Each structure stands twice: as C-alpha cells, then as structure tokens.
Amino acid sequence: MKPAIKIGILTVSDRASAKVYEDVSGKYIISLLKEYLVTDWEAVYHVIPDEQELIENSLIRLADEENCCLIITTGGTGPAKRDVTPEATEAVCQKMLPGFGELMRKVSLEQVATAILSRQTAGIRNQTLMINLPGKPAAISTCIEAVFPAVPYCIDLINGPYLECNPQKIKVFRPAVS
Amino acid sequence: MKPAIKIGILTVSDRASAKVYEDVSGKYIISLLKEYLVTDWEAVYHVIPDEQELIENSLIRLADEENCCLIITTGGTGPAKRDVTPEATEAVCQKMLPGFGELMRKVSLEQVATAILSRQTAGIRNQTLMINLPGKPAAISTCIEAVFPAVPYCIDLINGPYLECNPQKIKVFRPAVS
Amino acid sequence: MKPAIKIGILTVSDRASAKVYEDVSGKYIISLLKEYLVTDWEAVYHVIPDEQELIENSLIRLADEENCCLIITTGGTGPAKRDVTPEATEAVCQKMLPGFGELMRKVSLEQVATAILSRQTAGIRNQTLMINLPGKPAAISTCIEAVFPAVPYCIDLINGPYLECNPQKIKVFRPAVS
Numbered sequence: 001m002k003p004a005i006k007i008g009i010l011t012v013s014d015r016a017s018a019k020v021y022e023d024v025s026g027k028y029i030i031s032l033l034k035e036y037l038v039t040d041w042e043a044v045y046h047v048i049p050d051e052q053e054l055i056e057n058s059l060i061r062l063a064d065e066e067n068c069c070l071i072i073t074t075g076g077t078g079p080a081k082r083d084v085t086p087e088a089t090e091a092v093c094q095k096m097l098p099g100f101g102e103l104m105r106k107v108s109l110e111q112v113a114t115a116i117l118s119r120q121t122a123g124i125r126n127q128t129l130m131i132n133l134p135g136k137p138a139a140i141s142t143c144i145e146a147v148f149p150a151v152p153y154c155i156d157l158i159n160g161p162y163l164e165c166n167p168q169k170i171k172v173f174r175p176a177v178s
Numbered sequence: 179m180k181p182a183i184k185i186g187i188l189t190v191s192d193r194a195s196a197k198v199y200e201d202v203s204g205k206y207i208i209s210l211l212k213e214y215l216v217t218d219w220e221a222v223y224h225v226i227p228d229e230q231e232l233i234e235n236s237l238i239r240l241a242d243e244e245n246c247c248l249i250i251t252t253g254g255t256g257p258a259k260r261d262v263t264p265e266a267t268e269a270v271c272q273k274m275l276p277g278f279g280e281l282m283r284k285v286s287l288e289q290v291a292t293a294i295l296s297r298q299t300a301g302i303r304n305q306t307l308m309i310n311l312p313g314k315p316a317a318i319s320t321c322i323e324a325v326f327p328a329v330p331y332c333i334d335l336i337n338g339p340y341l342e343c344n345p346q347k348i349k350v351f352r353p354a355v356s
Numbered sequence: 357m358k359p360a361i362k363i364g365i366l367t368v369s370d371r372a373s374a375k376v377y378e379d380v381s382g383k384y385i386i387s388l389l390k391e392y393l394v395t396d397w398e399a400v401y402h403v404i405p406d407e408q409e410l411i412e413n414s415l416i417r418l419a420d421e422e423n424c425c426l427i428i429t430t431g432g433t434g435p436a437k438r439d440v441t442p443e444a445t446e447a448v449c450q451k452m453l454p455g456f457g458e459l460m461r462k463v464s465l466e467q468v469a470t471a472i473l474s475r476q477t478a479g480i481r482n483q484t485l486m487i488n489l490p491g492k493p494a495a496i497s498t499c500i501e502a503v504f505p506a507v508p509y510c511i512d513l514i515n516g517p518y519l520e521c522n523p524q525k526i527k528v529f530r531p532a533v534s
Contacts, residue, residue, distance in 0.1 A: 078335060079273060079275060079302055079307075079332050079335050079336055080335045080336060081336065081337075083273075087273075095435060095439075095443075095475065096475070097435060097472065097473060097475060098276075098454075098457065098458075098461075098475065099457075099461045099465075099471065099472030099473065099474060099475070100472055101276060101277075102276075102280055102458055102461060102462075102472070103461075103465065103472050105276075105277045105280060105281075106280075109277075109281065112351060112353060113327035113328050113349075113350075113351035114327075114328045114331050114332070114351050114352075114353060115277065115328075116275065116277030116278055116280070116281050116325060116328050117275060117277065117328055117331070117332050117335070118277060119273065119274070119275060119276065119277070124435055129435075147472060149469035149470075150469050150470045150471075150472050150473055153470050153473070154435050154470070154473050157434060157435050157436045157473070158435055158436060158437065159437075171469075172469075173468060173469035173470050174470075175468060175470060256513060257451060257453060257480055257485075257510050257513050257514055258513045258514060259514065259515075261451075265451075276454075279454065279455075280454075280458055283454075283455045283458060283459075284458075287455075287459065290529060290531060291505035291506050291527075291528075291529035292505075292506045292509050292510070292529050292530075292531060293455065293506075294453065294455030294456055294458070294459050294503060294506050295453060295455065295506055295509070295510050295513070296455060297451070297452070297453060297454065297455070
C-alpha cells in the first residue's frame with residue numbers, strides 16, 4: 001500500500017488557538033483543496049498561536065515527520081508585532097520562492113490597497129513546498145487561486161507525489177517535458 | 179497635552195549634504211505630506227551623505243529618540259557604489275515589507291525602463307514604519323502616491339498614532355475591523 | 357589600445373556540462389547580445405554543472421579576473437534541489453537588484469503559470485552586473501527583452517563601459533543627466 005499523500009494546514013492565530021473564535025480560515029483552505037484535488041490526500045491540520053519558535057517547530061514536524069508534500073499556512077503575515085509566519089517559514093526553508101509572494105500581493109492589490117502590507121512568501125524544505133496565505137477567507141481565495149496552478153508542477157520538481165486536479169475547479173499547468 | 183505626531187524625512191545625498199545643490203526632494207516630500215495629512219504633525223528633517231553607518235544611526239535616532247511613527251527617506255536606492263539606503267534600512271528594521279518596493283517599481287516602470295534598477299524597500303522598527311523613496315521629485319510623487327494609501331493602516335497595526343488624510347488629495351484605505 | 361569589453365555567459369546545467377546535450381541556451385544568449393550591441397565586445401563563455409561553489413567561483417573569476425562588465429547566467433533558477441544559481445549569485449554580489457527578478461517573473465507569467473517558480477535575480481559585484489536568466493530559450497528571450505533596456509544605464513552607474521545598442525533590435529533607456 002502506498003503511503004497517503006499528506007498536506008499540512010497550519011492556522012497561525014493567537015485568538016483561534018485560544019478558542020476566542022473558531023478557525024474558519026484553515027477549514028476554508030481544506031475545503032478549497034478538496035475541490036481542487038482529484039488525487040486522494042489527507043489533511044494534517046493544526047491551530048497554533050503566533051509564536052515564531054512554535055511555528056518553526058510545527059513546519060518542521062509537518063515536513064520531516066508527517067512527510068507533507070505541501071504545507072499551507074494562514075495568518076501572521078501582516079506588519080503587526082505578533083505577525084511572524086514569514087520569518088518562521090524562511091527560517092526552516094532551504095530555498096525561497098519570491099514569485100509566490102509577488103503574485104499574491106499583485107492579485108490582492110486589485111482588491112485592497114493594503115495588500116502591500118502582506119509579507120507572505122513560499123519556500124522549500126527538502127521535499128516540502130510551504131506557502132503562506134493571508135488570514136482572511138476572502139484574501140485566501142484570491143491568493144490560492146492565483147498561485148495554485150503552479151503548485152503541482154513545483155511538487156513534481158522537488159520529487160513529491162503527482163497531484164492531479166479537477167480542471168473544472170482549478171487549471172494547473174505542467175510544461176511539456178523537455 | 180498629547181505629544182506631537184512626528185514624521186522623519188531623511189534625505190540621503192552626498193551632494194545635497196555638502197550643499198553642492200539644494201535638497202529639493204526632502205522638501206518636496208514634506209509638501210506632499212502636508213497636502214495628504216489632516217492630522218497635526220511635525221517634520222523632523224535631516225540631510226545626510228550616503229554613508230551606511232550614518233544612515234542607520236539617523237534612522238535609529240528618528241525612530242527610537244524622536245519617536246517618529248513614519249520615516250521617509252529619499253535617495254541612495256540605485257545600483258551605484260554609494261547607494262546604500264536600502265541596506266541601512268534593512269539593517270535597522272525587524273520586519274521587511276517587500277510589497278512596498280514591488281509596487282513602487284511597478285508604477286515607476288510604467289514611466290521608465292530603468293525603474294528595475296531601484297532597490298527601494300520598506301520595513302518596521304518597533305513602532306516606526308520606514309519607507310525608501312527614490313531621489314528624483316518626479317519618481318517620488320509616482321511612488322508615494324502608489325504606496326501611501328496603505329500607510330495609515332500600517333501605522334495603526336504597529337500601534338502608532340491614527341493618521342487622518344484629506345480624501346481630495348489621497349485615498350487611504352482601512353479595512354473594516356473584523 | 358583600449359581593453360576589449362567583455363561579457364560573461366555562464367551556462368549552468370549538469371547535463372549540458374556533461375555533454376548529454378548541447379548547450380543551446382548560452383549560445384542563444386550570445387546571438388541575442390550580438391543583435392543588441394553595436395559596441396564591440398567579446399564573449400567569455402563557460403558551461404558548468406549545478407554546483408554552488410563552482411558557480412560562485414566562475415562568477416568571481418568572470419568578474420574579478422576577466423573584468424566582465426556583465427555576466428549573464430542561464431539555468432539553475434528553478435525549485436529543484438540542484439537549482440542553486442540564484443544562491444550562488446547572491447553569495448558573490450554586494451548589492452541585489454530585486455526589480456530584475458520581479459519583472460522577469462511578471463513577463464514570464466503572461467506565458468506560463470509556472471513562472472512564479474523561477475527564482476532568478478540580479479546583483480552587482482564591484483563593477484560587474486550579474487543577471488540570472490532561465491534555462492529554456494523561449495523563456496530566455498521573454499526575460500532578456502524585458503530587462504535589457506535597463507542594462508546599459510546600470511553599467512554606466514557602476515562605472516562600466518558605455519554600451520551602445522541597435523535601436524532596431526532593443527530600445528535601451530538612459531535618463532537625461534540631472
């Protein structure tokens with residue numbers, strides 16, 4: 001039996017982790033991924049506070065122990081003091097992919113002028129792609145729709161599993177093999 | 179009596195600081211901010227040469243001693259050897275905001291192909307937002323008009339003073355509180 | 357006699373350096389530069405594998421010993437484990453120019469959704485401008501056409517030779533001297 005394909009969903013929020021409110025964002029990402037992906041997969045889902053060391057440890061565990069091919073974070077990407085998700089991501093990645101943050105800010109900027117305050121990024125740790133999404137559901141869908149078309153091919157390139165998507169829901173792109 | 183809201187204007191230029199020519203750029207930024215801001219504020223204005231240590235010390239003093247909520251630099255963002263303003267800014271900030279540089283280059287690129295040579299950035303030191311603007315007045319107005327709509331909300335998020343603007347002059351954006 | 361103007365072309369590819377296939381990309385860049393440049397110049401051309409230390413040493417040699425005013429790399433900018441050209445470039449540069457990577461990804465994104473996976477950048481080491489181009493000829497021409505208009509002026513600013521171009525082939529931009 002092939003091991004299941006795992007995707008980590010990490011909600012970073014002081015208030016959601018303290019149960020001041022329910023985590024809508026992480027669950028929303030899971031529902032979007034269920035729509036996108038035809039391949040069987042399993043969500044590994046955690047809600048943690050905005051503590052850099054905790055975020056780093058969670059990312060490492062999801063990558064190294066759970067063998068997630070993809071980790072999507074939500075929250076902690078703004079300019080406030082407690083917003084440290086991009087720093088934690090950069091600290092545990094070997095390679096950064098600046099194009100993800102650039103594109104997410106570009107598409108968000110068509111919605112709100114404050115999109116330039118978002119510091120979200122993406123990077124690679126061994127065979128795991130990590131992507132920061134913003135905290136609010138409206139911004140999440142704008143951003144994930146923009147970058148997801150490049151995600152399955154990126155995972156191919158880092159020797160991860162082959163992810164197949166529903167073309168009715170998201171058009172992914174894989175260049176012809178050269 | 180509430181302490182005055184202070185904004186630092188830092189012109190970084192060997193020639194302006196040596197009085198080879200007058201600093202037009204820093205004064206132009208002050209005049210634009212006077213147009214934009216309805217809230218009372220006070221400019222703390224300095225002209226210094228392109229020396230990284232000096233720029234860093236000036237930024238630190240404007241942030242930590244003068245308690246400026248915002249520091250705007252002009253000059254020193256190009257590729258020449260003496261252009262070190264972005265490096266100085268990054269050295270004194272705890273958080274970088276790459277979206278500012280991206281947007282400023284994007285709007286400048288609609289004017290001149292050499293906009294990609296500009297290395298300007300923005301970042302946060304404690305409760306101070308620091309933004310690099312280019313050195314030339316034409317480029318200054320293109321850049322500040324593009325990013326200023328996000329500035330008051332950014333200062334809110336880092337617990338700075340509430341800046342109110344004249345909507346006839348600049349449309350600032352504050353998302354509805356969630 | 358004036359020393360010749362030299363431009364380094366560095367193809368970074370495990371397979372091309374092992375002669376599994378011929379290096380088409382580096383040769384294509386040389387042919388494009390021949391079209392663009394009216395000024396006499398000489399190509400210093402190497403093909404090396406995707407080894408970070410080797411890339412760094414080649415860049416340093418092309419800059420410091422060959423006195424290339426410009427080095428253009430091709431290959432090694434993706435997310436795969438062996439793709440380390442941007443890291444090698446950053447390691448040997450004193451100044452980074454993020455606007456090059458931003459613009460190259462932006463124009464490539466109009467062609468393919470996976471353009472955001474490209475990590476290419478540009479930077480300066482002393483009097484040498486280094487630019488990473490992607491590995492595939494189609495992507496090379498999209499990227500070099502976008503950024504080359506700013507290259508001669510950048511080389512002016514770092515005290516390199518004056519490069520004159522054929523305006524029928526590429527429209528370079530030099531701002532009026534202030």
